[in-house]
Each structure stands twice: as C-alpha cells, then as structure tokens.
Amino acid sequence: MLFEELRIRNVSIRPAQILAPMAGITDTVFRRFIKRLGGCGLIMTEFVSSEGMLRQNLKSQRFLYYKEEERPITAQIFGADPAHLAEAARIIEGLGFDIIDLNLGCPAKKVVRCGGSGLLRELPLLEEIFRKIRAAVSIPFTVKIRSGWSDEEIVAVPVARLAENCGVEAIAVHPRTRLQGYSGAARWDIIQEVKSSVRIPVIGNGDVMSPEAAAALFSRTGCDAVMIGRAAPTNPWIFRQMMEFFRSGSYIEPAETDRYELIHSYYAMLVEEDMPGAIGKMKQFASWFTHGVRNGAELRRSVQSAQTARDVLDRVDEFFSASLSK
Ligand SMILES: Cc1cc2nc3c(=O)[nH]c(=O)nc-3n(C[C@H](O)[C@H](O)[C@H](O)COP(=O)(O)O)c2cc1C
CATH class of the missing domain: 1.10.1200 (Non-ribosomal Peptide Synthetase Peptidyl Carrier Protein; Chain A)
Incomplete structure (x- = not known):
C-alpha cells in the first residue's frame, strides 16, 4: 500500500497520511472528528505564536489543548526570535506533544514580519533558529515550508539541506511561493527535488484533492507521506478513501x-x-x-x-x- 507508514524516530505515523495544520479549522474537535473517520496517521495543531505562548496568552493555550485520543500529535509554532522559539519548544515538549514543528510557510502579512515564510529569506537567522530549537528539545523536530518567497527566490532545496544538517527530522513541502499565496498550482517538481536532495523524510503537500491525486503525487515525487489541507473540510472521508484506493484501486463515495x-x-x-x-x-x-x-x-x-x-x-x-x- 502507498503511504503505509512513516517513522519519525520513535513516532509511528500509520498510515503516512497527515492532516495539514489549518488556522481556524484544525482545532481539537475537528482533529478528533477526522481521526475517528479513519485513515489519518498524524494530526497537527494550527500554528501557535511563540510570543503568545511566552505571554501565556489564552488563545495560544487554547490552541495547545489536545486529548489523548489525538496521538500522535504535532504542535506547530511560529516566530522569529531564536531564544523565544526555543523556550516555546520546551513548553511544547513539557505539554507532552509527540513532535514539534516549525512553520516556515505562512504568507499572512502579520505573520511574515515575525516568522512564517518571511524566514525563507533569512537563512542565517533560520539556521540559528533550527539549532536553538534542536538543542532545546528531545522530541522529534520537523519543519513545514513553502518553496520560497517568489519564483526568483526558490529555496526549498537549500532550506531542506540546512534543516537536515541542523538535526531536523522531517520536512513538509507546500510548493507554492509566499507571493503566490494560494493561486496557481502547487509545483510538485519541487517536492521531487527536495526528496532527491535530503535523506530525512519528505512530506508532500499541495492540491491533493482526491485519492487519485495522492497516488499521482507519490509517483511524481517519491515523497514519504502525503499531507492534506483544504480537501479535508470538504471531504473528511478523503483519508479513508486513500487507504481503500491504495489497497483495492477503488473507494466508496459517501451517500x-x-x-x-x-x-x-x-x-x-x-x-x-x-x-x-x-x-x-x-x-x-x-x-x-x-x-x-x-x-x-x-x-x-x-x-x-x-x-x-x-x-x-x-x-x-x-x-x-x-x-x-x-
Ligand atoms: C484556512 C487555512 C489555514 C492554514 N493554516 C496553516 C497553519 O496554521 N500552518 C501551516 O503550516 N499551514 C497552514 N495552512 C496551509 C496548509 O497547511 C497547506 O499547506 C495548504 O493549504 C496546501 O495544502 P492543500 O492544497 O492540501 O490545501 C493553512 C491553509 C488554509 C487554507
């Protein structure tokens, strides 16, 4: 079966089908709802501000609430201050999350100034952030990136290599640029380039709206896991349908x-x-x-x-x- 299992050190993601973090959507209730439907091996919190966490802001605390049945679960943080991100990562580990993930993709203006995809233009700062988070926690550390700031500044491969060298243990790639927002198509060729440039697992993301598309993503990129975002709220059965499709070549459409x-x-x-x-x-x-x-x-x-x-x-x-x- 495609995407049967992904191991990130001690964490088994089975099947290797992941619910993408989505602010305003992937709260604890939505995550449990998706998990109960089957076929989703890993869920993630929506992104949480490291600065908000350090101020013990209520919203951040709410975003970090989860139940045992959600495991394995990743907490995703964003920010731009290496020491603050490291401190936030320590808090995440203390809260019992299985994995910590750093957001390097968010295109929102408010976020770009303090992290998100803005960091894709500041590789020396990014290296410091990777090293500080890595040194701060012992749980697996992953990152989720866009392909770069603009078509002229595609940095997915150098960022993936840098991440690997700093001890990051998996990388999710959403191959659109910051300037692209959600327009145009995701460039899966960039996922394939990342996959052939690093040894850590590569999670493919972007425009997977059906089981057939997930199979095409795998054959075009060789990625180790598939991550599904926008298709999940329109078709929450997609994870189960992918499993059925990979096993039998067909899947059931809900009545x-x-x-x-x-x-x-x-x-x-x-x-x-x-x-x-x-x-x-x-x-x-x-x-x-x-x-x-x-x-x-x-x-x-x-x-x-x-x-x-x-x-x-x-x-x-x-x-x-x-x-x-x-
Ligand atoms: C409403 C919404 C909120 C999102 N919030 C986050 C987020 O908090 N963190 C993150 O890394 N990506 C976020 N994303 C990006 C998704 O995780 C994913 O990378 C993107 O939607 C592409 O995947 P898709 O084509 O399967 O939707 C968000 C996307 C949407 C549509």
Missing part, C-alpha cells in the same frame, strides 16, 4: 445519509464541548461541506441565519430529516 451523519456528529461535538467560536466554525464548515448535497444552497441559507450553535445543529437535523424522508 446522503453519510453526509448527514457526518455533519451532525461534528456539530454535536462542537455544541457538547462548548467550543469558543463554534457558531462561526459551523457556518464556515457548512459552506464547504454542503456542496454536492441536494438543495445544499437552501441548507447553507438556513444555517447562515441561525443565532446559536444549538440552533445551527437543529436546522441541520431538520433539513436532513425532511430531505431524507423524500
């Missing part, structure tokens, strides 16, 4: 009842756990998830005008009980 059960169970988790911002997350998820649902536009309208999280859940239940009985 309308599966869609209902899925949206209901995710929303019920958000309501029961009284997640901060639950209603906003529910509305956002509904707009992704209900494409392909019969009369999805009607459901989206109904959800958008709800006033409370419980109200959203009730409207979803009502919509599906009417539509499934037709």
Whole structure:
C-alpha cells in the first residue's frame, strides 16, 4: 500500500497520511472528528505564536489543548526570535506533544514580519533558529515550508539541506511561493527535488484533492507521506478513501445519509464541548461541506441565519430529516 507508514524516530505515523495544520479549522474537535473517520496517521495543531505562548496568552493555550485520543500529535509554532522559539519548544515538549514543528510557510502579512515564510529569506537567522530549537528539545523536530518567497527566490532545496544538517527530522513541502499565496498550482517538481536532495523524510503537500491525486503525487515525487489541507473540510472521508484506493484501486463515495451523519456528529461535538467560536466554525464548515448535497444552497441559507450553535445543529437535523424522508 502507498503511504503505509512513516517513522519519525520513535513516532509511528500509520498510515503516512497527515492532516495539514489549518488556522481556524484544525482545532481539537475537528482533529478528533477526522481521526475517528479513519485513515489519518498524524494530526497537527494550527500554528501557535511563540510570543503568545511566552505571554501565556489564552488563545495560544487554547490552541495547545489536545486529548489523548489525538496521538500522535504535532504542535506547530511560529516566530522569529531564536531564544523565544526555543523556550516555546520546551513548553511544547513539557505539554507532552509527540513532535514539534516549525512553520516556515505562512504568507499572512502579520505573520511574515515575525516568522512564517518571511524566514525563507533569512537563512542565517533560520539556521540559528533550527539549532536553538534542536538543542532545546528531545522530541522529534520537523519543519513545514513553502518553496520560497517568489519564483526568483526558490529555496526549498537549500532550506531542506540546512534543516537536515541542523538535526531536523522531517520536512513538509507546500510548493507554492509566499507571493503566490494560494493561486496557481502547487509545483510538485519541487517536492521531487527536495526528496532527491535530503535523506530525512519528505512530506508532500499541495492540491491533493482526491485519492487519485495522492497516488499521482507519490509517483511524481517519491515523497514519504502525503499531507492534506483544504480537501479535508470538504471531504473528511478523503483519508479513508486513500487507504481503500491504495489497497483495492477503488473507494466508496459517501451517500446522503453519510453526509448527514457526518455533519451532525461534528456539530454535536462542537455544541457538547462548548467550543469558543463554534457558531462561526459551523457556518464556515457548512459552506464547504454542503456542496454536492441536494438543495445544499437552501441548507447553507438556513444555517447562515441561525443565532446559536444549538440552533445551527437543529436546522441541520431538520433539513436532513425532511430531505431524507423524500
Ligand atoms: C484556512 C487555512 C489555514 C492554514 N493554516 C496553516 C497553519 O496554521 N500552518 C501551516 O503550516 N499551514 C497552514 N495552512 C496551509 C496548509 O497547511 C497547506 O499547506 C495548504 O493549504 C496546501 O495544502 P492543500 O492544497 O492540501 O490545501 C493553512 C491553509 C488554509 C487554507
């Protein structure tokens, strides 16, 4: 089977199919929801500011909350100050995370000034950051990069080599530049170049929207694991479908009842756990998830005008009980 297992030192990622960190999406509830559906071997927190962590900012503490059933779990941090990042990494280790990951990809303006993809233009500083984090923790240390700042400054290979030399143990590559944002296509050839330049595992990421695309990513790059971002909230079954596809050459498309059960169970988790911002997350998820649902536009309208999280859940239940009985 493709992507059967990836080992990062003592951590077994099985299957080697990873949920990408996504700010505002991959909170503890979403991560557990994805894990329960099967086929996802590693989940990651959304990125957490090292500066926020050191100030013991509430948001950062909330982002770092996880449950045992989420293991193995990676915490992702960002920042630009080597000593502060090292201190944040120590805190992550103390919280019991299995892996620490450094974000070198975020294109948001606010983040670029203090880390994220901005560091791809400052390799001497980046080297210091790698070394300080490496010296600060004994858990596996990984990084996630974009390909560079712009088409003229593609640095994926030198950054991967630098990371390897500094003791980083795996690298995830999202082969778009900072300036590209999310436009255009991910350049998988850059993942292949990184793969042939380093010995540490390379995790391929970018534009994998189906099991077929994951197989193509593997054959084009030889990457050791696949990381899925935007496809997960529109098709949370994608991890399980990839496993089925790699084993048997086909996979099951969910029926309308599966869609209902899925949206209901995710929303019920958000309501029961009284997640901060639950209603906003529910509305956002509904707009992704209900494409392909019969009369999805009607459901989206109904959800958008709800006033409370419980109200959203009730409207979803009502919509599906009417539509499934037709
Ligand atoms: C809403 C959103 C939030 C994201 N937040 C993060 C983040 O916190 N850390 C990170 O490394 N990448 C983040 N990313 C990038 C994804 O992890 C991933 O690299 C990118 O979406 C490409 O993969 P995909 O084509 O499978 O979506 C985010 C992407 C999206 C769409």
